[in-house]
Amino acid sequence: MREPTRGPFDAAPPRVAVRLLPAVSVVLASLVTTWPFIASFPFLPPLGLMMLLAWRLSRADIFAIWAPLPLGFFDDLVSGQPLGNAMLLWTLCFFMIDLIDQRLVFRDFWQDWLIATGSIGFCLIAGRLIAAPLGAHVDTVLLLQIVISAMLFPLVARLCAWLDRKRQGS
Amino acid sequence: MAPSRNRRPGFSRRAQYSQFLAYVLAVAGALIGAVLLALSTLDPPAFAALRSTVAVVTTPVSSGISAIGRGIAAIPASISDHFAVRQENAALRKELAANQAMLMRARTLSYDNRRLQALLRIRERTATPVIAARLVSSSASSTRRFAVLNAGSWYGVKPGQPVRGPDGLIGRVLETGPNTARVLLLSDPESIVPVRRTRDGLPALAAGRGDGLLDIRSASLANVGFEPGDVFVTSGIGGIYAPNIPVARVLKRARDTALARTFAQPDTLDFALVQQVFMPDVATAAAPAP
Numbered sequence: 001m002r003e004p005t006r007g008p009f010d011a012a013p014p015r016v017a018v019r020l021l022p023a024v025s026v027v028l029a030s031l032v033t034t035w036p037f038i039a040s041f042p043f044l045p046p047l048g049l050m051m052l053l054a055w056r057l058s059r060a061d062i063f064a065i066w067a068p069l070p071l072g073f074f075d076d077l078v079s080g081q082p083l084g085n086a087m088l089l090w091t092l093c094f095f096m097i098d099l100i101d102q103r104l105v106f107r108d109f110w111q112d113w114l115i116a117t118g119s120i121g122f123c124l125i126a127g128r129l130i131a132a133p134l135g136a137h138v139d140t141v142l143l144l145q146i147v148i149s150a151m152l153f154p155l156v157a158r159l160c161a162w163l164d165r166k167r168q169g170s
Numbered sequence: 171m172a173p174s175r176n177r178r179p180g181f182s183r184r185a186q187y188s189q190f191l192a193y194v195l196a197v198a199g200a201l202i203g204a205v206l207l208a209l210s211t212l213d214p215p216a217f218a219a220l221r222s223t224v225a226v227v228t229t230p231v232s233s234g235i236s237a238i239g240r241g242i243a244a245i246p247a248s249i250s251d252h253f254a255v256r257q258e259n260a261a262l263r264k265e266l267a268a269n270q271a272m273l274m275r276a277r278t279l280s281y282d283n284r285r286l287q288a289l290l291r292i293r294e295r296t297a298t299p300v301i302a303a304r305l306v307s308s309s310a311s312s313t314r315r316f317a318v319l320n321a322g323s324w325y326g327v328k329p330g331q332p333v334r335g336p337d338g339l340i341g342r343v344l345e346t347g348p349n350t351a352r353v354l355l356l357s358d359p360e361s362i363v364p365v366r367r368t369r370d371g372l373p374a375l376a377a378g379r380g381d382g383l384l385d386i387r388s389a390s391l392a393n394v395g396f397e398p399g400d401v402f403v404t405s406g407i408g409g410i411y412a413p414n415i416p417v418a419r420v421l422k423r424a425r426d427t428a429l430a431r432t433f434a435q436p437d438t439l440d441f442a443l444v445q446q447v448f449m450p451d452v453a454t455a456a457a458p459a460p
Contacts, residue, residue, distance in 0.1 A: 033307065033310055034232045035232070035310075036236035037308065038305055038308045038355075038436040038437055039308050039309070039315075040382030040436075042309075047311070065195075069196070069200075069202075080314050080316045081309075083207070083220070084206030085203075087202070087203030091200040092200065128313045130211065132360075136313065137379040137383075138359065138379075138380035141313075141380075
């Protein structure tokens with residue numbers, strides 16, 4: 001189908017770099033696991049997921065509903081979880097947030113924070129059940145990881161908002 | 171906050187169809203994700219090629235950052251070294267003179283030892299090292315305990331080879347790429363190493379717990395007591411790990427299953443030695459028994 005021609009007073013379409021910025025930021029957040037440090041227990045929050053949720057909750061129109069698939073695929077390759085873990089769980093989170101969007105239209109940041117905490121907790125607990133055997137003693141550490149991630153989410157959301165401002169300013 | 175999105179695409183057929191298609195794509199993708207997940211749970215090394223492709227790019231970056239970190243960490247040490255060298259020199263000279271006599275005695279002992287060993291025809295299998303490399307990153311956000319080694323199949327690293335540090339066993343290689351390898355650490359919930367107690371040779375299994383510690387389970391008798399401070403080394407059973415590599419020390423008094431801490435604390439600052447798979451030859455292993 002032919003694209004409609006741009007009128008003299010229409011805004012210029014965003015540049016490629018500007019359109020790719022949210023996805024690139026999520027990929028970079030996933031890549032934090034390559035930081036040279038050998039962890040003896042899981043302490044690092046799932047930063048890729050948190051970045052994705054922050055974008056999704058603050059600007060619903062940026063990511064298509066299928067966006068978690070490629071991003072989750074990449075996260076699986078660097079996170080150490082079995083492949084398909086983030087693809088499935090992140091997409092389920094997006095479906096859930098889509099449903100919440102219909103029910104709870106006017107939201108404050110508190111509600112967004114609660115939704116993000118629920119999503120992160122769901123992804124981490126489901127990921128633990130999938131990846132580690134049931135007898136592993138990781139549950140206390142996992143709880144700690146969820147609390148750290150929930151506490152860190154406002155910071156990630158703030159970073160997202162800053163990136164968004166830069167994105168629209170440029 | 172304003173309504174986050176106007177969900178209705180309007181009267182445009184094109185917009186309606188594309189939104190519908192996006193949902194179809196997402197559901198199909200989620201199903202594919204589930205299938206991939208099932209595949210990789212049933213056959214963990216299935217997608218090793220994909221992972222190592224990404225690791226080929228990310229590992230040099232991690233190594234670079236790690237090298238910079240090492241360089242910064244080395245600055246205070248080298249400054250103090252510079253000033254300590256003078257006194258150390260004098261001390262070393264004195265020590266050298268004192269050691270001369272001991273060296274002569276050691277030479278005699280070593281000669282005797284060689285002769286006696288030849289007499290007994292003991293054939294030591296030494297675990298030959300493949301390469302010394304560094305662990306550069308780890309799965310810090312996952313409940314599994316993997317680390318990435320910055321050497322791979324180009325240097326002769328193969329899946330199954332044991333990895334040890336200066337202090338003790340670190341783990342074994344799971345997957346290899348051209349310049350990277352993924353190492354299963356001892357503390358991973360799916361890692362099991364056959365060990366024995368140094369004190370009396372009691373056979374046991376060292377299984378990872380996932381929280382950085384190990385469980386030592388007695389492999390032979392029921393009702394075995396573990397004391398704090400009991401040291402466990404690899405037994406060589408199973409043929410992967412060479413015998414007598416230090417593995418763990420028991421933390422608390424317990425029966426049958428004891429909590430233990432590993433000797434090797436994997437660190438990006440230190441070397442990790444990849445060794446050949448140890449396979450004791452049945453004939454030579456049986457020979458020295460009297």
